[in-house]
Amino acid sequence: MTNDIYANRRFVIGGLMLTVVLIYLLRLINLQLVDDSYSDQAESNAYLKKVQFPARGIIRDRNGKVLVFNKLSYDVMVVPREMKDFDTLEFCNAVRIDKQDFKEKMREMRSKPWYSPYQPQLLISQLNAHDYGVLQEKAFLYPGMYLQRRTLREYNYPNAALLLGSIGEVGRRTLKADTIDHFYVPGDYAGQNGVELTYEKDLRGEKGEEIFLRDAHGRIQGKYEDGKYDKSSKPGRDLQLSIDIDLQAYGEQLMKNKVGSVAAIDPATGEILALVSSPTYDPSLLVGRSRSENYEKLVNDPLKPLFDRPMMACYPPGSTFKTVNALIFEQENIISPWTAFPCTQGYHVGSFTVGCHAHSSPLTLIPSIQHSCNAYYCAGFRNMMDHKKYKNISEAFEVWKKHVVSLGFGYKLGADVPNEKRGYIPNSGVYDKIYGENRWKSLMIVSNSIGQGEILATPLQIANLAATIANRGYYTVPHLVKNIEGRSIDSCYLQRRYTTIDSAYYEPVVEGMDLVMKNGTGWGARIDSIEVCGKTGTAQNPHGEDHSIFMAFAPKDHPKIAICVVVENSGFGATWAAPIATLMIEKYLKGYIPKRRLWMEERMLNANLLPKQNGVTKK
C-alpha cells in the first residue's frame, strides 16, 4: 500500500456517522422518554372507549318502600372527528330542538375545556324514551353520533326532597377533587346534596368500559384484545334509610304553608324518622331536562325551599333549653330537685327584668319545667356562675359550656347529611371580647339560662336533646342510613355517646316534661293514650315574631320517638309546634289520629303561617 496521506479522514467519516446516530438517539430519548404528549395522542387516536354506566343504587325507607329508583335516559354523544355532513334539520326535528339551539349546543360542546375531536363528546343530554326511539331508527344517517345510555332518578313520593338530594352533572370542583378514583369524566352525574351526595360512592356503582380499536379512517376495527380488557359495570349499592316515608309525608303536610322544620329521631338508635324542611318541593322537579329551569325557580323563591332548615337553620332554642340548664345545675350541685326559687311574674334585679307568666311561686325543679319558669333558671344560672367553687365566672361558664357541648350543642352532630350546621355556644372568651376580660357579670349573660342570649341550635340538635333526655343520658349520632347493601353502616352511628350528666339527674327533667303535657304549657296538645314528655319553647328573634318551638319524646318509658318542631314566626311553642309534634308522635306510634284530635289535625293542616309579604294573610 502506498503512503496514504488521507488515512486520517477515516476518523472524520466515522465521526460523522457516529454524530448522526447520536443525534438520532437524543431525538428518540426526547420522543419516547421525555415528551409524553405522543402517547396521549396515540391513545386517543387508537382507542375508542365506550362507557357503560352502572345503575345507581335504589333508595328505600325504613319499611322497605322504594323512594328513589332509576329510569333510563339517553345522551346524544358525538365523536367530532367522525362526524360527516348530515341533514341538520331532520336531526333537530328528531330530538325536538330548533336549528339555533343545535348550533348553540355544538358551539358549547366545542368550547368545553376538555373537548377532544377524537373522544365522544356530550351534545344533547337526557333524551326521553320517545325521542330516543325516533333517533335510534335514523342513527345510520348520523355517522359519528351515538346514544349513550344513562340512568336518571325517578321518585315514588313527592316528599323528602332535600334529605334525598338529587343528582346532577359533576362540577369542576368535584372533578378536581376526584384524584384518587378518577371515577368521573366531564358530563357524568353525581349526587349533589342529601344522601345522594353523602352515599355517592355507594350509590354510584362501578362504571364499565368497552374498548374498541379505531383505524386511521375512524372505522371501528372491533374490540381491543377481543374484549379482554372490557369491564362490565357494577350497579350501585342499594340504600335503606331510617326515614318512615309515611311519617315524613305527614310531617310535610302538617308543615304546609308554614316555614320551619320537623326532626324526629328514634332515641334508641339515633335513626332519623322524619326530617321535614318547610316549604318543600317535589324532588322530581330536579330531574331531566327541566332541572336547571326548576332549580333556578327554587333558588329564587324568597322562602328558600332549598335551605335545609332542620340541619342548617340556627335558632335560639328558647325554653326547650331550660332542660339543659336543669341538668347542668343538678350535676354541678347548684340545685337539688327540692331547691325552690321564687318567681314574681319574672326575674327582677334592679331595673333588669326577665318576665314570666302566671304560676305559683316559689317553684322547685319539676314544676319549673312544667310551667317553664324563667325566674327559676335565671336564679339557678346566676347561682352557678357566681358560685364560689369556681375560680371565677369564666371557669364557671366553661364548665357550663362543656356540659352543653356534651349534650350535642355547639358542634356538628355528624349526621350523614351534608351541610349540617353547628349552631353556636359561646365560650368565656367571647364575653371577654364583648365586655372586656373579667368585666362581665352573671347578670349580663343570664338570658342563656332560658335559651336566648347568644346560643343557637339547629332543630336536629334540639331533637337530639329530646332523644338524650328520653335515653336518660346518652344519644347516638342522628343519621339517615339504616342499611347499606353489602357493607355495614359507619360505626359512629352505632355507638352511644354519654353526656357529662349522670343518668339519675334526668329523671326530674323527664317528670317535668311529663307534667308539661299533663298539666303544663303543652297540655293543649296532649295525647290521652300515650305518655308524651314535652317542652315548649318560644324563641325570640330579631327578625320578626317569635318562633314556635316544641320538643318531645314518647312514650315516657321505653321511648320510641323524640321530636323537635320549629314553626318560624308563629308565636308560642304551645300554639303550633306542640300540636304538630304530638300529631307526628301519634301518627308514628299509633298509625292514625283518633277522632278526638281530628279537629287539631285539620287546624294544623289548614293553617297558613307564611309571612305576609308573600301576599298571603296569616290566619
Next chain:
Amino acid sequence: MESRRNSILSNLDWVTIGIYMLLVVLGWFSIYGAVYNFEEASFFDFSYRYGKQLVWIACALVIAAVLLMLDSRIYTLLAYVIFPIMMLVLLAMVVFAALNLPFVPDIKGSHSWLVLGPVSIQPAEFAKTATSLMLAKLMSEYGFSLSRTKHLGMALAVIFLPVVLIVAQHETGSALVYFALTLVLYREGMSGIYLFLGFFAVVVFILSIRFGEVPIISMLPDESYGLFLVMGLTILVQMGFLKVFMQDGNSSLIVGGVSLALFLLGYAIYKLLDYPIHFTYIGMAALVFTLCYCIVMRVKARLWGYLLVGLFGFVSIGFSNVADKAFDHLMPHQQTRIKVTLGMENDPKKAGYNVNQSMIAIGSGGWAGKGFLNGTQTKLKYVPEQDTDFIFCTVGEEHGFIGSAVVLGLFAFLLLRLVYLAERQRSLFSRIYGYCVASIFFFHLFINIGMVTGLTPVIGIPLPFFSYGGSSLWSFTILLFIFLRLDASRTEYFGQ
C-alpha cells in the same frame, strides 16, 4: 482449490455477516408486526407481505452465497461492463416511461419500477452497486488522482450520471443517495472544501427558505431575515477562508471588524433614531467592502486566492437567490415536505400527517414499547407506508426506546465496521468500494430515521434490511456481500 475455499471461509468477516443476519431477521419481524392486523394469521402466508418477504430473504441468502463463491477478480473486471449496462437500463426506463410502455407503470408518480409479468424490480436500487463498482474501478486506476480536475470531473460524472437518469424517473429520493458517494471522494483525497461548500449550500438553502419571508423590520417587508442571515454567515465563512487558506489572520479580523462595525452602526441608527434602515444594505456594504479589500490584497500579495474569497460572497448571495427561485420550482409535495421539516407548516391533517403519525407511533412506545404485535398506531394503519419507508415506527412503537436504540446501535456498529474493513484493504479498489457501501448505508440511515423522527424532510428511501421489498433487500445484500467477498481476498494480491 480446496485450500482457497477454506481461506475464503476463514477470511470472511463473520461479524458483519452476523449483523446482517440480525438486521434481516429483526426487519422481518418488524414487517410482520407492521402488516399484522390483529387477526389470526400464519407466519408463512404468502398472500401477505411478511410471507413474501420470507421468500425475498431466502433469495437474498442464495444471492449472497453465490456472490461469495465467485472469484473476487470478477468484480474488478466486470465494473466497466455492469455500469454501462445499468445506465442503459436506467435510460431505457426513462424512454419506456416516455413511450407509455406498460412495463414501466406510473406508481405514485414515479416511473422507477420495471414490471415484467409477476415480477417487478427497481433498477435504480441495483444501479447503486454498479456505480460503486465503477467508481472504485475508475479511482483505483493507475495514475488516477482527485487533485487533477479532469479525474475529479470523471469521478463526479460517474456519480451524477445515474442521478440524472433516476431523477428523470421521478424517483428523487433514490437519486439523492448518490450524493453520499462524495464522502468516498473526500476519503480518497478530494479537498474537504467541496464537502464544506456542499454543507454550506444546504445551510444557505435552509436559511433562504425558512426565513425568506420573515421581515427584519415589520415596516420594510421587502427585505427578509433569510438574506441577512446568509450575508452574515457568508462573511463569517470568508473570514474563515482568509484565516485557513490564506494564512492571513489580520485580513480576517479586518473584514470581520468592519462588518461588525457597519452592523452596529445600522443597529444604532435603527434603535436610537428609530429610523427604519435596510439591514440587507448593510450586509451588501460589508460584502462589497470585503470584495474591494480582497482585490487590493490580490494586487498587493499577488495571490489569486484573495480574489476567490472576495467573489465567494457574491456567489453565496447569488446561490441564496437561486435557491429561493429553485424552491418555487420544486413539486408542491416536495415544497410542503421541506416546509414541514423546517417547521414552517404544521398541519398534522394534511402535509404533516405522515411525520406526525410516525412521531406519535414512535413516541407512544416509551421505554420498552407496547410489546410485539401490540402496537396500536401501526396496526391500525395510522402510519402510512409502515412496512416500507416508515418501518422504523413499528420498532419504535412496539419495542420502545430500548428496541430503537438497539437497532440504531446495530446500524452504527455496521457502519463503523464497514469503515474499519475498508481501511484494512490492501487493494485500492476494495477500499474505495468499501467506502461506497458504508456511505450508501449511512445515507439511507440518515434520511430514513431522520424522516420518521421528523428531523429531515420526507424522502422516500428504505431503511436497509428492514423495509419491505425484494429489490431493496437484494440490492443492499449484493452491495454488502460483494464487499465481503473482496474483503475475504484482501491477502491474495496487493498493489494491483
